[in-house]
Structure formats: structure tokens, C-alpha cells
Amino acid sequence: MGRSPCCAKVGLRRGPWSTKEDTLLTNFIQENGEGQWRSLPKKAGLLRCGKSCRLRWMNYLRPGIKRGNISQDEEDLIVRLHGLLGNRWSLIAGRLPGRTDNEIKNYWNTYLLKKLNNAGIHPKPHKDLPKPPKLKKSAAASAPTVAKKQKKPKRVERAEADDKVDDAEKIQKTKVYLPKAIRISPGFSRTDSLDSLLSGFSSSDGAEPAAEGSGRKPEASFVPMAWPEVGDYGVCGGGDDDFLGGYCVLPLPQSDASSDAYMLDQVYEDYLQLL
DNA sequence: AAGCGCCGCAACCGCCATCTG
DNA sequence: GCAGATGGCGGTTGCGGCGCT
Known part of the structure; x- marks a missing residue:
């Protein structure tokens, strides 16, 4: 199911982000919300790949990000x-x-x-702990439902969660x-x-x-x-x-x-x- | 002051999981 | 059920700043 590298396209900018690019990205996301990263650069007028935009937003531009001074x-x-x-x-x-x-x-x-x-x-x-068996979609469907954006579990979490579900059921504890x-x-x-x-x-x-x-x-x-x-x-x-x-x-x-x-x-x- | 090496960090890359048609 | 698209994660890279000589 291969995919070409997202930044392989000729003409896309790479490297450090300029303040102008930051502004464009921030404004666009504030108006349109996160998501659709692939099409976002085009819509926002950025010569960046979607991945790069997402990374920039997640790591630096997103509100509430703290930088440095780790206590x-x-x-x-x-x-x-x-x-x-x-x-x-x-x-x-x-x-x-x-x-x-x-x-x-x-x-x-x-x-x-x-x-x-x-x-x-x-x-x-x-x-390197033993990995629990992979969770199938049917099992995932039985998991508690949350908002779509949050529903997608991380791969490790999901597998571990499956394992923990069994344990939790065994020990009959309140969730x-x-x-x-x-x-x-x-x-x-x-x-x-x-x-x-x-x-x-x-x-x-x-x-x-x-x-x-x-x-x-x-x-x-x-x-x-x-x-x-x-x-x-x-x-x-x-x-x-x-x-x-x-x-x-x-x-x-x-x-x-x-x-x-x-x-x-x-x-x-x-x-x-x-x- | 210039050259050099080291270090920190922003960004990229490749892969995998999930979604969607 | 399949294949392509998308999102997300962890590992790695490379550049710029800084300190030392």
C-alpha cells in the first residue's frame, strides 16, 4: 500500500518555518479547525506538505504549548x-x-x-514486555465510544487496552x-x-x-x-x-x-x- | 578574532493503524 | 474484503548557536 513521501513533491518548501508561514497556518486553522492536513497547505496557501503543517501546529503553534523550562x-x-x-x-x-x-x-x-x-x-x-494480541475491529467496536477525533486509539494503547480489559473484567473493579x-x-x-x-x-x-x-x-x-x-x-x-x-x-x-x-x-x- | 567541535532542537522520514469509499 | 487516503508516532538527521582553544 505504499505511499510516496509527502514532501517529495517538487516545489514544496522544507526546513525552518518563517513567521509568515506560521501566521498563515495559524489563521487557517483558527478559521477552519484542525484536520485535513493533506489539503490544508493548498487551502492555506502554504508551500508545505500536510505532515509538515501538522507537525508545526502540534508542536509549536497550537494554543497552550509550553516551551522550555521543564520543571x-x-x-x-x-x-x-x-x-x-x-x-x-x-x-x-x-x-x-x-x-x-x-x-x-x-x-x-x-x-x-x-x-x-x-x-x-x-x-x-x-x-519489551510481551505484546498482547492485536485487537480486531470487532473488539474495538465494543470499546467505549467517544468523539470521533478521540476515538482513534493509539496502536500500542489499543492493544494494551484490550489486554487490560480482560484483566479488569477478571478482577471486577469499577471502571x-x-x-x-x-x-x-x-x-x-x-x-x-x-x-x-x-x-x-x-x-x-x-x-x-x-x-x-x-x-x-x-x-x-x-x-x-x-x-x-x-x-x-x-x-x-x-x-x-x-x-x-x-x-x-x-x-x-x-x-x-x-x-x-x-x-x-x-x-x-x-x-x-x-x- | 577565527576556527573548530559539540550540543540542542526543529524538522524530516518511514512506518503503522485507522478510516473511507 | 480490499485498496487508497489520512493521521499519528517514534527514530533520525542536520543546521544553527555556543563555548572552547
């Missing part, structure tokens, strides 16, 4: 999520509001890898939708900084909790947020970009303020078990 909390989260998910940058980015997969990927490759290596840590993401991670009040301080993390866990056994954050930045924290179920755990599922493919068991926020580190560690352990 210690975000860094911690990236490291932990990478340990769980491997190089699934889009999934990781989905937990970091305003961050793009490309930025996280670059940050990981250029900074965090070195940092971890310098600390003698060689990250071993759970990427709740896992919301995206959002910023919450710094009053709920999260887990340790990466530095403390580095001193606190080895690459072989995943992250072990280090002592409660010393030298933390006073910035806002990121946590998997607000599980709308009562009880010790909520089994989350159904969302198209649900963490770990749709179904996961997460501890609910404890009212006890000292449970901050505990909560993340518990999340981590539970994810490991699910994986």
Missing part, C-alpha cells in the same frame, strides 16, 4: 513514566499538559539520558475514566526531585522512593489527578488516551498529606503489576 516535577514524571512506558512519547506527553512528544523526546535524548547515565542508571523501560494529568495546587507536594530520585533507585528494579523531597523547587506539581471514585483504588479505563492503554489501577489521593510520596510509589507499583 523538576515534570522531569521526575518524565523519568518515571519513561520507566513505565518506554519511548512512548505521545503517551508521556499526554500526562504533561502543554508539552509535546517531540519536546519530551528531545529532552530525554539530550538531557535526561545523560543525566541518568552519569548517575550510573541505564533506564530499562518496559518496552472510572482516567483524566489527564493537570496542574494542581502546590500544596500537595509531589514526589522527590530527579536528583533525589537518582540517588534513590536503581535501574534494575525501577524507582524506589527516596526520602521526601529535599531541595525541591516551589513550582507547581504534577500528579495523576482526581480519581472520581471512592475507595482505595479506582480502575480507570475507556478514554482513548488513557494511561497504559485504557485500564489501570490507581490509588486515590490520600487525605493524609504525608502520603504524597506514598501515592506515587503506589501508582508506580500498580502500573508495574499491570504491565
